[in-house]
Amino acid sequence: MRVPEQVILRASQWCYRGVWRFVTDWLDVPEQPPTFTGANDTRIQSFRPAEGYLRYLKLFFWIGLTLFDGVLFVGWIVLLVSFPIAGILLAAPIWAIMILPDIVAYIAIHLRYDTTWYVLSDRSMRIRRGIWLIHETTITYENIQNVSIHQGPVQRYFGISDVLVETAGGGTGAHGEQVTLGHAGRLEGVGNPSEIRDLILSKWQAAKSAGLGDEPQAPHASSPIPVATLDSEPDVRLLEEIRDLAVALAQE
Template sequence: MHEWAKAVLLWLLKVPAEPKPPEGTASSVRVFRAGRNYYYWRLVQWAAIQLGIGLMVVGTFAGPMVLKKPAKNPPPAWLMAVWGVAGTGVVGLFVLSLPVTYFKQRIDYEMRWYIVTDRCLRVRSGIWSVSELTMTFANAQDIRVSAGPLQRLLGLADVKVTSAGGGGGSEQLGPSHMAVFEGVDCAEAIRDLIIGRLREYRDAGLGDPEDKQRHAAVAGVAGAAGGALELPAARDAARVVLAEARTLRAVLERGAGA
């Protein structure tokens, strides 16, 4: 029943069951999901909210009718009847909403995807409002693992990868970009994987296709001029390569010290 309802909902909302892997070799694709305890914690939060709403509904409509004291001027019988019908309707709607809100918690957990390749990472979540962020390793600046007391108790943590520049199809989040692997139970493994992929990326001298074409064009011009390194275009290309190398080195050093 759950899988059938999920398939129908995905079809109605035109949301693919799985995201496409970002740019990279097929053999390098690694897929991660939120930890099971993350789902259980979300259920505990959902149950607490529903319990509070239920007590408020029952207290509002049933309390005055059950605990009422004799009054000198009691309300008309028709008003009490309307109050009773309204209360019954509200309670009925609340009961009917329970499986819907529970299903939303389940589907939000199952539609949370974290994908890493040898060139990019991608984070996608949501089904009513889909949020997808893709970041290339050329733009990654910082990798951090964070966990609060409750997360540590549940064996969960968040892996946060930030980038100060645009590009890579990243969704802008204020002054920087941040991809968050939220509620994972293998945070250190994800961090080490990303650091290893960054090291391979640096050693291979990879970059964005636009950067490769620009650097190749600059190299061709410099070669035609007899290797005149003082050309402005050559100097600009050298500065770009140096800045990218420094960024990757800083990321690797911070990751190794985390």
């Protein structure tokens, strides 16, 4: 008989609290969100994926574990019926194989969730993930080319989406041609994707405006237009001579 899910859940939570403290202390994993040097701290917004993202990850975890444990359990029953002694002797390791991966996978999912941070400052955004290898992606708003929202049917059920931020930059290829070198940052499992997209776009617009500087002012409507005037008598005589010469050439 399969171990009740609540028993596995309580055991996993107990193990996770101890493992989380051990891992963060041993690997020196920062518990606080990333910071920005020189950024205005009052305008920094830090957040994690929505709780629906954790349930989303657990769904695929339980599907995989159910299939794996189901096959292993049926195999053990067949072994127990065919070779009772071997089935009894292998009962403990087989059940350990069915239970321990549940706990390990549960801990891994929570570690992934708890170490994911999304931080937006007034000049750039930063995404951090990882325990063993901490991966941080920093994107300045001025380099953003596109911000899009992606949501699959399962994500829709859990009320989450991914916000994809794409950038592009210029570079030179092997033969001197211009190529586009871009990368992307993905904010996974957020519950308010439209708000986050609009916030990023507003910061992008503010960064663009700040980078362009003051726009030149258009001439005032009442400003007089300078007009050339002929006030001196030599100028008038010169124009008369040019007129007379033009008339003489036309008559020839």
